[in-house]
């Protein structure tokens with residue numbers, strides 16, 4: 660198994676568990692557990708998170724849920740403590756929690772800017788800072804930050820606060836990679852294109868929006884959460900042991916043109 664003996668925290672791992680359209684974090688949690696990891700699912704969605712942890716345990720895996728708002732420092736401390744108490748250490752952190760935003764640059768309020776930056780960028784920083792001591796003690800680890808293709812290039816059909824937050828994640832990843840390399844802690848960013856998850860569910864009901872996004876994606880469709888999760892799994896495993904500070908682009912070709 661590819662993640663045997665690894666303990667992984669996944670933020671934002673609960674959405675869509677009951678609806679049958681799971682988010683990427685939920686798919687990663689299941690895949691990690693199938694590959695032998697002990698998984699800590701952190702989310703603001705308590706009921707769905709508890710359900711997912713139970714489903715994983717029912718399938719023979721190991722998982723717990725912790726209530727985690729990624730913008731709250733103390734809750735990160737609690738999540739790391741729960742991982743150490745239940746499973747002994749932390750080897751992997753997937754900073755997956757995120758929200759989209761609305762509006763064009765002239766329309767966005769300062770409050771809305773702060774909301775998206777707090778969850779998408781500051782949340783990644785707080786999570787990274789919280790796991791480093793445990794990873795250092797474990798002799799190393801892998802931090803995987805979920806950015807976006809919109810952390811690499813701009814677009815007119817997404818909010819400026821979302822794009823800025825994902826760009827921040829890209830360079831926070833590189834700073835972390837360089838500063839933590841000597842501790843054996845790797846840090847890489849993942850850049851998905853449009854993926855069929857709860858986040859994009861409303862947009863996928865809008866024919867014009869679907870046509871636009873699909874026309875900008877050379878592979879001509881939305882990606883599936885599994886197609887991102889396989890990349891995250893690779894970065895979490897020792898198969899990627901010489902990768903740090905890099906960008907894994909899984910965007911159907913969006914940024915190739």
Ligand code: NAD
Pocket residue numbers: 670671672673674675681682683684701702703704727728729730754755756757758759778805806807808850851852853854855856857858859
């Ligand atoms: P999703 O909405 O299905 O999942 C996001 C998760 O984050 C949910 O479980 C939600 O409850 C959680 N979350 C939100 N705010 C939180 C907070 N303050 N604290 C803790 N958890 C919180 O979305 P998804 O599409 O699975 O997105 C996962 C990641 O991938 C996000 O960072 C997103 O920005 C990124 N992404 C998504 C797409 C896409 O097209 N779906 C493309 C590129 C990048």
